[in-house]
Structure formats: C-alpha cells, structure tokens
Amino acid sequence: MKLIRFSILGGLAIVGAVGCSLMSVESRHKDGAPQVRDVPFEARESDEMRKKVLVLPFLDSELQRSTSVKEVARRTVVDELNDTRSFIVINNSDLPQDVGSFVKENKDYDVVSVARLANNLGISAIIEGHIIEIRAHRMGDEIGVFRKIRAQVDVSVQVRVFAAKTGREIYNTVKKATVESETTRVAENTFSDRDLQDDPTLVRVGVRKAFKEAMSGIVKSVEKLSWEGRVAMVSGEKIYVNSGRLTGLQIGDILKITEEGNEIFDPESGNFIGAAPGRMKGTIEVVSYFGKDGSIAIVHSGSGFKENDRVEIY
Numbered sequence: 001m002k003l004i005r006f007s008i009l010g011g012l013a014i015v016g017a018v019g020c021s022l023m024s025v026e027s028r029h030k031d032g033a034p035q036v037r038d039v040p041f042e043a044r045e046s047d048e049m050r051k052k053v054l055v056l057p058f059l060d061s062e063l064q065r066s067t068s069v070k071e072v073a074r075r076t077v078v079d080e081l082n083d084t085r086s087f088i089v090i091n092n093s094d095l096p097q098d099v100g101s102f103v104k105e106n107k108d109y110d111v112v113s114v115a116r117l118a119n120n121l122g123i124s125a126i127i128e129g130h131i132i133e134i135r136a137h138r139m140g141d142e143i144g145v146f147r148k149i150r151a152q153v154d155v156s157v158q159v160r161v162f163a164a165k166t167g168r169e170i171y172n173t174v175k176k177a178t179v180e181s182e183t184t185r186v187a188e189n190t191f192s193d194r195d196l197q198d199d200p201t202l203v204r205v206g207v208r209k210a211f212k213e214a215m216s217g218i219v220k221s222v223e224k225l226s227w228e229g230r231v232a233m234v235s236g237e238k239i240y241v242n243s244g245r246l247t248g249l250q251i252g253d254i255l256k257i258t259e260e261g262n263e264i265f266d267p268e269s270g271n272f273i274g275a276a277p278g279r280m281k282g283t284i285e286v287v288s289y290f291g292k293d294g295s296i297a298i299v300h301s302g303s304g305f306k307e308n309d310r311v312e313i314y
Contacts (some may be wrong), residue, residue, distance in 0.1 A: 049227035049248040049313065051124035052088045053081060054164070056099055056114070058129040059107055065134070073129055073157070073207045080215045087222065088246060088293070090123055111160075115167035120308065122229045122242050123164045125222045129211065130158040132174070136202055139180065148182050151199075153206035155179075159214040161221045165228070171221035177210035229311040231257065232294065239284050239297045241311055246293035253286045254314040255297065257305055281305055283314055 055078050058070040081087045092099045095117050102110045109128055118126055133156040138149055154176070161171035183201040229243035239257075243249055259278035282302010286295050299305070 048086065048223075049243075050086055050088050050246065051222060051225060051227055052090050052122055052243075052247070053125050053127060053222060054090050054092065054095075054114075054118050054123050055081070055127045056109055056129075057092065058131065059103075059109075060131040061107075061133065062131070065131075069131065069134075069203050069207060070129075072204045073131060073211055076208045076211045077127065077129060077159075077215070077218070080212060081218070084219060086219070090121070094121060111162045111169075112167035115162060115164045118164040120230065124225045124227065125170075126162045126164055127218060128160045128162070130160075131207065132156040132158055134203055134206065136199070136206075150180065150182050151202055152178060152180050153202050155203075155206035155210040157207070157210040157214070159211065159218060161218055163225055165225075170224070171217055173214055173217055175210050175213040177206055177213060179206050179209050181205045227313065229255075231305060231307055231309040231311060233307055234305050237298055239299070239305055240290070241284075241286075241295045241297060242293075243311070244289045244291070244293045244295035249286050249289075249295050251286055251288070254283050254300055255286065255311050256283050256314040257281045257302070258310045258312070259306075260308060260310065278310065281309065284311075 055074055058074045060070050078089050081089055095114070097117060099109075099114065102114050104110050108130075111126060111128065114126055133154075135154045136151050138151045155178075156174065156176045158174045159171070160169055162168060163170050181202050183199050227247075229241050229247070229249075231239055232242045233240040241249070241255070249255075258280045280302075281304050283300040284297035284305070285300045286297045288296045290296060
C-alpha cells in the first residue's frame with residue numbers, strides 16, 4: 001500500500017482534478033489534495049450499498065409563508081434519511097447548475113432535467129417535497145401578559161420520489177397530520193387563526209409530523225433502486241471512482257464498468273425515458289480509498305475505461 005501512497009503523492013496535480021467529480025461529502029487537506037487512506041476493516045455490514053440521494057429544496061403552495069417552514073420540512077426528511085444509515089444525502093450545491101432554475105411555471109420541478117445531472121454524479125434518487133396546506137385554530141386562551149395559546153394544526157404535504165437513472169416517478173403520496181401544540185403570545189389583545197397559521201412554533205410541529213409520516217414509503221422506494229457509481233478519472237493503471245468507504249465499497253470488491261448507453265425518448269410525447277445499458281468494458285478491483293467517499297481501483301479485466309463510465313458491483 002505504500003507504493004500506492006507514493007504514486008498518488010507524486011501525481012497530486014492530476015488527482016486534484018478528481019474533486020469536480022466527487023460530492024461535497026469529500027474532505028480535503030489545506031492544499032486541496034485528496035487524502036489516500038488504507039482501511040483494513042469492512043466498509044459495509046451487509047450486501048447493500050448506501051445510495052446517494054438528492055433532496056430538492058421544498059416547495060410551498062403559499063408563497064407568502066416564511067421560507068423557514070420549507071427549510072424545516074426539508075431538514076426533517078434529510079435527518080430521517082441520515083438516521084437510517086442507508087443513504088448519503090448529497091448537497092444541492094453539488095449539481096453543476098442551481099436547482100432553483102429547474103422550477104417550472106406551475107411551481108413543480110423539471111425533474112427529468114435534474115435527473116440527467118444527478119445521474120452523472122452517481123445519485124440514485126431525487127426527492128421532492130411540497131407543502132400543500134397548513135391550517136390552525138385556537139383551542140383556548142389564557143389570560144395575562146404572557147399567554148400560552150393551545151392550538152390545533154392541520155397540515156397536508158406531498159412527497160414524490162424519482163429514479164435519477166430514468167427520471168421516472170417511483171413514489172407519490174399525500175400525507176396529512178393533525179397536532180396540538182402550544183405557542184406563547186406576549187401582550188396581544190386580539191389575533192386571528194391566520195396569525196396562528198404563520199406561527200413558526202406551531203407550523204414546525206405539524207410539518208415535521210406530516211413528513212415523518214411519509215418516510216417509510218420514501219425509504220422503501222429508494223431501497224428498490226440498484227446502486228451505481230461513476231469513474232471520476234483514469235490515470236495510468238489507476239481508476240478513481242466517485243464512491244468509496246462511505247458508500248460501502250470494500251477493499252477487494254470487484255466492480256464492472258460499462259460505457260454510457262444511448263438516451264431513449266418516447267416517440268409520441270418526446271419525454272425522456274432513460275438511458276439504455278451500455279457495453280460492458282471490463283472489471284476493476286478496489287485497492288484503496290481517498291477523500292471521504294472516493295476509491296482507487298486497478299484493472300482486473302478489460303480496457304478502454306474513461307471518465308463518467310458507469311460502475312456497478314460485479
């Protein structure tokens with residue numbers, strides 16, 4: 001393994017270019033060079049690979065509502081996904097284009113276009129969340145300068161999951177949640193239920209519960225997708241892959257490499273269906289890791305490997 005370290009350190013100028021193909025989960029030294037690490041223990045506990053997931057900024061049907069509501073909703077889903085330890089949530093900033101530019105006039109995302117970019121980054125699924133409605137009404141008042149108001153909050157949300165490989169929807173659900181919670185009002189004589197619908201304390205409780213209701217379906221739909229990575233760079237005998245120990249690749253794993261297939265479109269609607277499987281070029285063997293989630297492999301069989309080739313468990 002020392003020879004691998006020396007060869008990598010001797011070609012830092014080349015390896016530094018790999019960063020553009022890796023996610024922001026990667027950690028770097030001050031000089032910007034990926035770190036090579038030999039990890040003797042197994043990277044995964046089962047045969048399942050951790051899939052990369054993109055959670056888009058959430059949408060809200062009420063344009064006047066505070067953006068913090070959407071942020072809390074998205075953070076809830078991200079935290080729940082991380083808690084399963086089965087997924088890697090990728091930052092939206094990793095896409096080469098601002099995701100906000102993909103919002104259509106009807107306020108939904110152009111998911112097919114997002115999927116094309118996400119698939120090239122080894123992302124398996126795209127999650128879109130939409131806050132449909134929030135209603136609140138008080139259940140009783142307390143007298144005093146500092147008043148605790150108990151209210152009931154009804155929340156309706158929609159969650160859609162898309163396969164990044166095809167852009168097709170694989171899960172769509174609408175969840176409703178009703179919660180009772182308290183908020184504090186200071187020296188206010190009158191207020192309306194509309195005020196309560198904008199109360200961040202009440203709204204956050206309802207939104208969290210509604211999106212948590214959808215988590216089981218989200219997880220199951222993503223788990224059905226097959227894992228794949230990408231070749232980030234080819235340098236001599238070494239193949240750099242944009243997935244590593246964090247994803248679940250183990251030292252000694254044999255991976256198969258296929259070239260990118262042709263994009264297939266529906267002849268009538270013109271909609272993008274997906275990419276056809278490409279020709280298998282050969283196999284590689286994982287020999288080390290670099291960064292937070294990158295791996296280095298050597299040729300096991302075949303030839304002609306190049307950047308952006310698809311990588312799968314053999």
